[in-house]
Each structure stands twice: as structure tokens, then as C-alpha cells.
Amino acid sequence: GAGVSQSPRYKVAKRGQDVALRCDPISGHVSLFWYQQALGQGPEFLTYFQNEAQLDKSGLPSDRFFAERPEGSVSTLKIQRTQQEDSAVYLCASSWLEHNSPLHFGNGTRLTVT
Amino acid sequence: KNQVEQSPQSLIILEGKNCTLQCNYTVSPFSNLRWYKQDTGRGPVSLTIMTFSENTKSNGRYTATLDADTKQSSLHITASQLSDSASYICVVRSGGSYIPTFGRGTSLIVHP
Numbered sequence: 001g002a003g004v005s006q007s008p009r010y011k012v013a014k015r016g017q018d019v020a021l022r023c024d025p026i027s028g029h030v031s032l033f034w035y036q037q038a039l040g041q042g043p044e045f046l047t048y049f050q051n052e053a054q055l056d057k058s059g060l061p062s063d064r065f066f067a068e069r070p071e072g073s074v075s076t077l078k079i080q081r082t083q084q085e086d087s088a089v090y091l092c093a094s095s096w097l098e099h100n101s102p103l104h105f106g107n108g109t110r111l112t113v114t
Numbered sequence: 115k116n117q118v119e120q121s122p123q124s125l126i127i128l129e130g131k132n133c134t135l136q137c138n139y140t141v142s143p144f145s146n147l148r149w150y151k152q153d154t155g156r157g158p159v160s161l162t163i164m165t166f167s168e169n170t171k172s173n174g175r176y177t178a179t180l181d182a183d184t185k186q187s188s189l190h191i192t193a194s195q196l197s198d199s200a201s202y203i204c205v206v207r208s209g210g211s212y213i214p215t216f217g218r219g220t221s222l223i224v225h226p
Contacts, residue, residue, distance in 0.1 A: 004157070031212065033213075035216075040221070041218055041219075042201075042203055042216045042217055042218040042219045043158070043203070043216055044216075045213060045216070048212060048213055050212065055212065056212070056213055091157055091158075093157070099145045099146060099207050099209065100145070100146050100163060100165065100207075102148060102160035102163070103150075103158070103160070103205075103214070105157025105158050105159070106157050107155065107156050107157050108156075108157055
């Protein structure tokens, strides 16, 4: 299976808990993106990695959100002290570096904060 | 600021009918435009890519058009099927950024 894999598929967290969401991109893909998608809305950009370098984190909504990709492959999105407004689907996508390469998305992690 | 606007926000059609979804963008400099299909509970999947020199491209029952002068694109679906029920998202890439700009999507429901 050569697709983008995200885990867990579903996560329920109590308000105030920390969560970690994992993304396994397609092997060799240089670019990796994280998106937040609220119900009925389009994906909203969170952050972008090129290999292990986080080149853009302008979409992270607060300093409670942190992402890393230490070896240029697997990435983790961490949310500290979760709030109800963090409830959403978190999508990860990977691609080759070229602008005409499509984004390959995982099926997302649905986070529910109670 | 780069922006992508899609219309309509939602659409309901009967199986077998055709429909057209619209995408207007203000991304500059333009590199390419992709239409993605997102089934419920799944990640988006690329349907087609349009570059500056392309006016029309077909992928089965899906036909995308691009007018680079007016910065508009459309996605036409012919003889709709129940499996076409999904969100269709227009995504535009700028030559000056690694970050693509997403539209909010059009939610299409096909009724039998």
C-alpha cells in the first residue's frame, strides 16, 4: 500500500488533554502538508515541511499546535491542552516538490474534544 | 492576497443529469489549477490538472475548463451517478509559493 497513512483514524480527547496525530507520507515525497477541515468546509492550511525543514507554519492557530518531521519522513502534529474548537478532521498530504505534482491525502484523523 | 472562490456552495441533482461547478481565483503568478474530489470520510483525490496553456481537459465524465484571462475554471459532470456525490474542491498553485490555495468546495448530492 503506497498511500498516505494517518493514525489514529478517530481520537476523542477530554478538554485540556494533549494529543499527537501521526502521518506516514508516500515514500520519497519531499513535501508534506497538514490541514484542518471543519465540518462542511474546505481544508485550511496549517503547516508545510520540505524534507525535515518546516518552511511555513503560518496556519497554526495557536502556540498549542506544534508539528515536526525530524527525519524528513513521518510527521507528527501535536496539540497541547486541547479545546473544543480544536474538534475537526486533520488531513495530511504529501507530494513531490514540483508544482504540477498532485497532493496525495490521507483519510484524516477526526478529533473530537469533549 | 491569493483567493479561490467556488460556487455554488452546494448542489442537488437527479441521477443522470449534468451539472457544472465554478471556480474563480485571484492567485498570482498562476502555475496550475487542480480539481479534487473528496468523498465523505476520505481525503481529497485529484481529478484533473489545468495549466496556463490548457483550455479543456476531460477525465471520463468529468470535463474541466480554464480561462486564464478571466481567471475562471469550471468542472462539468456528465450523466451524473450516485457515486459522484462528494465535495469538489478547486486548488490553485502559485508560481511563487509552495503552498496551494484551496477553495471551500462545492458539495454535490446526486439523488436517484
